[in-house]
Amino acid sequence: MRSLLIILSHESREPWAHALAEQAASANPLILTTSPAEASRYLQENRISPSHVVLDIGTRGQDVLADLDQLAQQCEPGTRVIAIGDTNDIHLYRDLIARGVIDYIPMPASPADVLRPLVAASAAPAAAPAATTGTGEKRVMVFMSAASGDGASTAALNTAYALSQLCNGNTVLVDMDYQFGMVAKHLALENQYGIRDLFDFPERGIDATLIKRMVASYGKLHVITAPAELCYLPPVSADAIIDLIATLKLNYDNVIIDLPHVWLPWVAAATTQATHLVLIAQLWLKSVSHAARLVRSFRELKIPLERIVPVINRSGAKFKEAIDGKDFERVCGIPIRYTLANDIKTIVTAEASANTIMEQQPSEISANIEHLARGLAGIPLETGTSMKRGGLFSRSKG
Numbered sequence: 001m002r003s004l005l006i007i008l009s010h011e012s013r014e015p016w017a018h019a020l021a022e023q024a025a026s027a028n029p030l031i032l033t034t035s036p037a038e039a040s041r042y043l044q045e046n047r048i049s050p051s052h053v054v055l056d057i058g059t060r061g062q063d064v065l066a067d068l069d070q071l072a073q074q075c076e077p078g079t080r081v082i083a084i085g086d087t088n089d090i091h092l093y094r095d096l097i098a099r100g101v102i103d104y105i106p107m108p109a110s111p112a113d114v115l116r117p118l119v120a121a122s123a124a125p126a127a128a129p130a131a132t133t134g135t136g137e138k139r140v141m142v143f144m145s146a147a148s149g150d151g152a153s154t155a156a157l158n159t160a161y162a163l164s165q166l167c168n169g170n171t172v173l174v175d176m177d178y179q180f181g182m183v184a185k186h187l188a189l190e191n192q193y194g195i196r197d198l199f200d201f202p203e204r205g206i207d208a209t210l211i212k213r214m215v216a217s218y219g220k221l222h223v224i225t226a227p228a229e230l231c232y233l234p235p236v237s238a239d240a241i242i243d244l245i246a247t248l249k250l251n252y253d254n255v256i257i258d259l260p261h262v263w264l265p266w267v268a269a270a271t272t273q274a275t276h277l278v279l280i281a282q283l284w285l286k287s288v289s290h291a292a293r294l295v296r297s298f299r300e301l302k303i304p305l306e307r308i309v310p311v312i313n314r315s316g317a318k319f320k321e322a323i324d325g326k327d328f329e330r331v332c333g334i335p336i337r338y339t340l341a342n343d344i345k346t347i348v349t350a351e352a353s354a355n356t357i358m359e360q361q362p363s364e365i366s367a368n369i370e371h372l373a374r375g376l377a378g379i380p381l382e383t384g385t386s387m388k389r390g391g392l393f394s395r396s397k398g
Contacts, residue, residue: 005043005050007071008033009058009085020054020111024118036067043074050079052118055101057085061092068099082118084109088208090247103138106208106250138249141376142274144259146281146291151313154347154357155280155340155369156258157183161356162373164221169253172215172222174244176270177260178233181226184216188354191216194225199233202240206247222252238269245273254377263297272301276376278309283323292332308334311372315339338372341365 004024006017011033021029030048032039036055043049053075057064075081083096083104093104103117117138143156153175160173175181178199184191193213197204204210215222248255257274259267271277277298281291291310298308310332312325329335341364350357357366374380 003048003050004029004052004054005039005048006031006054007036007039007056009056009060013056016111017054020114023111023115024052036064036071040067040071040074043071049074049076051076053079053081054114054118055081055083056107057083057087059086061087061089062095065095065099068096068101072099080118082114084114088250090206090243090250093246093250104250138253138255139275139377140245140249140255140257140273141276141278142257142259142271143278143280144271144294145261146279146294147287147289148261150280150282150287151340152261152278152280153177153182153258155278155311155313155372156256157186158357158366158369159278159373159376160223160254160256161218161221161358162370163254163256163377164219165358166370166373166379167254167377170222170251171220171254171256172224172248172252173256173258174224174248175226175258177226177258179226179230179260181258181260183223183258184225184228186351186354187218187223187356189216189218189223189225191223191225194227196227196231198240198244199236202237206240206243208247208251211247211251236264236266238265241266241269242273245270268297268301271298272303274303274307276309277303277307278311278372278376280311280313281328282314283312283325283328285323288323288328288331291328295332295334305334309337309376310334311338311340312336313340314342316342338368338375340368340372 004021006020006029008014008017008031014031014033017031021031030050032042034042036057055068055071081101083101084107085104086107088106096104105114141159143152143159145152157173160171164171173183174195175183176195178195181195183189184194194216195214197210197214198206214224216225217223245255245257257270259270279291279294281287295308299305310328312328325336343363343365346357346360346363346365350360357363357369360366
């Protein structure tokens with residue numbers, strides 16, 4: 001790291017800052033305990049232009065933005081900035097990102113939590129989307145079925161569980177199938193709130209307090225569930241879904257979203273926020289036809305094709321209308337990335353036990369899901385290593 005500036009809001013964080021500088025292996029780190037405005041004056045007087053900045057805003061809110069603008073005038077284009085602070089406010093987050101901050105990380109956070117996105121941004125070209133979207137290493141994985149019944153919900157649930165075991169960071173699964181979502185029933189979770197808090201009361205706004213109320217726990221995996229009873233689908237704005245995803249990214253490294261098989265403005269908005277858009281399909285005519293239509297819609301939304309991850313479910317199944325994988329790729333104009341084995345027995349056993357496929361005995365489909373989870377998270381499958389699997393007592397429900 002060429003030159004690192006750390007601006008602290010309080011001297012109590014100085015040991016934390018020194019630990020960050022040590023891990024960053026910066027040759028001449030500069031640590032200032034002052035306001036961003038004072039720091040910008042210091043940079044101007046000493047003709048210093050850091051390549052990386054960690055800005056601690058403490059408890060400040062929107063008023064810090066003017067100071068940030070002043071600080072930006074003393075930095076060269078391409079300077080990488082991470083903000084940390086004690087405020088968990090989605091509107092502040094969006095304003096910081098709009099000003100070119102790579103990410104905002106609420107405290108407490110370890111030096112490694114801050115260093116990861118800072119280093120990831122440094123590895124990317126200055127004009128690359130990853131350096132300007134504010135995601136850092138945060139991943140938003142949206143799962144959607146090409147045709148109804150293709151199995152996106154099963155894939156999303158088990159991939160989320162696998163990620164919660166494989167990754168050190170927090171993982172949350174959001175069941176956005178408001179009317180027919182089955183994650184809560186599948187895992188025997190009881191939560192009277194869940195996604196209904198957002199869908200039924202969009203005017204309430206989204207913050208960390210609401211997220212905490214919405215979340216249920218299944219071991220390491222956090223889940224935001226759909227209503228238990230069948231309800232009419234209320235109107236939901238695209239902005240509400242974008243705000244939800246942005247707020248979740250403040251607290252989770254992996255956000256997995258199970259979308260319903262409908263095409264509405266808020267569903268389309270969710271797909272545009274994805275770092276990985278996982279399209280679950282089967283090799284039969286209806287599924288391939290719908291997959292092609294969705295891919296065309298994704299193109300119209302300017303979603304880069306490399307973000308779309310086609311997954312063929314029930315691979316090996318024989319249907320009267322079965323077609324070839326090459327036909328799928330020709331019709332959809334995108335290569336198949338993963339397959340999931342046709343293993344109904346393991347799926348039914350997991351559902352009957354109120355747990356996941358990954359907690360059953362090792363099988364072809366559990367290996368497929370682990371491969372998918374590792375691929376989405378960028379975790380290499382090293383020889384001799386695999387995800388630890390336990391029985392029913394290996395995790396607790398909350």
